[in-house]
Amino acid sequence: MARRRMNSDAPDGGWRPRLAAGVRLRVDPADGRERLLFPEAALELNETAAAIVRLCDGRRSLAEIVGELTGRYGTTGAIARETAEFLGAMRERRLVE
Amino acid sequence: MNTSPPRSLVAELTYRCPLGCLYCSNPLDFAKRRAELSTGDWSRIFAQAAALGVLQLHLTGGEPLLRDDLTELTAAARACDLYINLITSGVGLTEARLDAFRAAGLDHVQLSLQDGDEAGADYVAGAGVHRRKLAVARMIARMKIPLTLNFVVHRLNLDRVGAMIDLAAELGARRVELASVQFHGWALLNRAHLMPTPEQNDRAEAIARGAAERMRGLMQVVFVRNDYLAGRPKPCMGGWGRGTIVIDPAGYAMPCQAAASIAGLEFPNVRTATLGEIWRDSSVFNAFRGYDWMKEPCRTCPERERDFGGCRCQAFALAGDAAAADPACEFSPHHRTVISARTELSERINPVYRTARSSRDIVHRNNSPGG
Ligand code: SF4
Ligand code: SF4
Numbered sequence: 001m002a003r004r005r006m007n008s009d010a011p012d013g014g015w016r017p018r019l020a021a022g023v024r025l026r027v028d029p030a031d032g033r034e035r036l037l038f039p040e041a042a043l044e045l046n047e048t049a050a051a052i053v054r055l056c057d058g059r060r061s062l063a064e065i066v067g068e069l070t071g072r073y074g075t076t077g078a079i080a081r082e083t084a085e086f087l088g089a090m091r092e093r094r095l096v097e
Numbered sequence: 098m099n100t101s102p103p104r105s106l107v108a109e110l111t112y113r114c115p116l117g118c119l120y121c122s123n124p125l126d127f128a129k130r131r132a133e134l135s136t137g138d139w140s141r142i143f144a145q146a147a148a149l150g151v152l153q154l155h156l157t158g159g160e161p162l163l164r165d166d167l168t169e170l171t172a173a174a175r176a177c178d179l180y181i182n183l184i185t186s187g188v189g190l191t192e193a194r195l196d197a198f199r200a201a202g203l204d205h206v207q208l209s210l211q212d213g214d215e216a217g218a219d220y221v222a223g224a225g226v227h228r229r230k231l232a233v234a235r236m237i238a239r240m241k242i243p244l245t246l247n248f249v250v251h252r253l254n255l256d257r258v259g260a261m262i263d264l265a266a267e268l269g270a271r272r273v274e275l276a277s278v279q280f281h282g283w284a285l286l287n288r289a290h291l292m293p294t295p296e297q298n299d300r301a302e303a304i305a306r307g308a309a310e311r312m313r314g315l316m317q318v319v320f321v322r323n324d325y326l327a328g329r330p331k332p333c334m335g336g337w338g339r340g341t342i343v344i345d346p347a348g349y350a351m352p353c354q355a356a357a358s359i360a361g362l363e364f365p366n367v368r369t370a371t372l373g374e375i376w377r378d379s380s381v382f383n384a385f386r387g388y389d390w391m392k393e394p395c396r397t398c399p400e401r402e403r404d405f406g407g408c409r410c411q412a413f414a415l416a417g418d419a420a421a422a423d424p425a426c427e428f429s430p431h432h433r434t435v436i437s438a439r440t441e442l443s444e445r446i447n448p449v450y451r452t453a454r455s456s457r458d459i460v461h462r463n464n465s466p467g468g
């Protein structure tokens with residue numbers, strides 16, 4: 001029960017996300033875009049999403065990821081919200097953990 | 098025609114299999130198709146596929162574990178950076194082999210189970226294998242290899258989807274697929290035994306929906322409804338020749354795993370043509386690409402861009418014309434064949450297991466004059 005609640009809540013800043021086993025990020029030679037590969041699909045990532053996923057190494061915390069992206073793309077509160085939303089949705093699909 | 102690249106390759110490595118599933122979609126005449134490509138052939142195909150744009154490889158069969166060179170094949174596929182999914186019954190999988198596959202670059206295992214209940218599972222498989230398969234599932238989870246469990250569901254087991262979902266959770270699967278039987282190959286032969294009732298389907302679907310919600314973030318629960326009951330066809334393969342190449346054990350290339358059932362198609366072979374030539378130029382891959390081949394009602398139907406007129410193999414099997422609308426569609430003039438299949442009686446016919454012996458019998462019967 002406790003685990004379930006944790007999983008459906010919005011992710012907290014201390015979480016250190018990483019790609020789940022069996023999920024791979026790679027550049028698609030056909031169009032130079034990055035795609036997330038798992039058995040059911042090859043999910044096309046836009047530039048921001050790919051940048052987020054690349055930082056999911058299991059060492060950086062969510063707060064640190066947001067910090068890095070803010071440094072890179074400028075300062076808006078939108079980055080924190082969008083990153084948390086995106087990673088929360090990815091966690092629900094068991095693509096990151 | 099300007100074609101986008103294929104994205105996934107389904108490699109049917111062998112038609113040999115220790116199981117005899119009633120729902121198997123392999124060709125009925127598999128017993129006479131004994132030729133198998135060599136390790137070198139497959140390695141060449143993987144490289145050609147990757148160069149063409151393929152990202153994902155599904156190793157299947159038959160039972161791919163019966164190939165002694167599965168580790169080498171995995172390594173060859175990984176060398177061209179393909180994502181590798183092994184689709185297996187698990188029978189014969191040992192820790193040592195799985196370890197070797199993983200070292201060679203295997204990404205994911207999709208294991209089939211036939212039921213949530215041992216007696217039911219062994220009945221459908223025609224072999225006492227369920228218990229061994231559970232041990233294999235546990236071993237895969239213990240080795241932390243990502244696992245999807247796939248249950249083909251039908252009349253004989255649909256009432257136990259709850260138990261299947263619980264079992265999948267207990268076994269540590271990341272995803273469980275409850276995929277309604279598709280009536281190709283042996284499943285079509287056994288349709289009267291496997292056809293679910295609409296009530297059964299609705300109940301199972303509701304249970305799966307509840308479980309999907311409950312297990313959000315822990316395990317993905319996916320239910321695929323039977324197209325005979327849906328009123329609309331599935332967008333089969335995401336469209337003919339739009340994203341997938343299937344290669345059979347002997348090297349014949351097909352747009353879907355059941356395509357060999359369509360009479361009159363001359364399938365190209367990877368031994369005599371490159372995958373690029375096959376994908377772009379072969380008559381088979383172009384036969385049902387785009388929309389020009391369509392007839393009414395599909396030709397002018399707004400749904401055609403979503404479902405591509407459904408499944409060509411089903412159109413051929415049920416309407417006698419591979420270019421017709423899939424009879425699973427309520428607008429098809431042949432839809433009544435699907436409706437009447439719902440009430441077929443199974444009492445008077447025996448189920449036929451997918452064995453080499455029944456396959457040979459079927460071939461023999463079809464070849465004998467008047468038979
Ligand atoms: S469906 Fe069953 S019989 Fe057919 S190939 Fe798969 S495991 Fe073998
Ligand atoms: S008529 Fe053809 S295109 Fe329209 S829904 Fe039916 S199968 Fe699909």
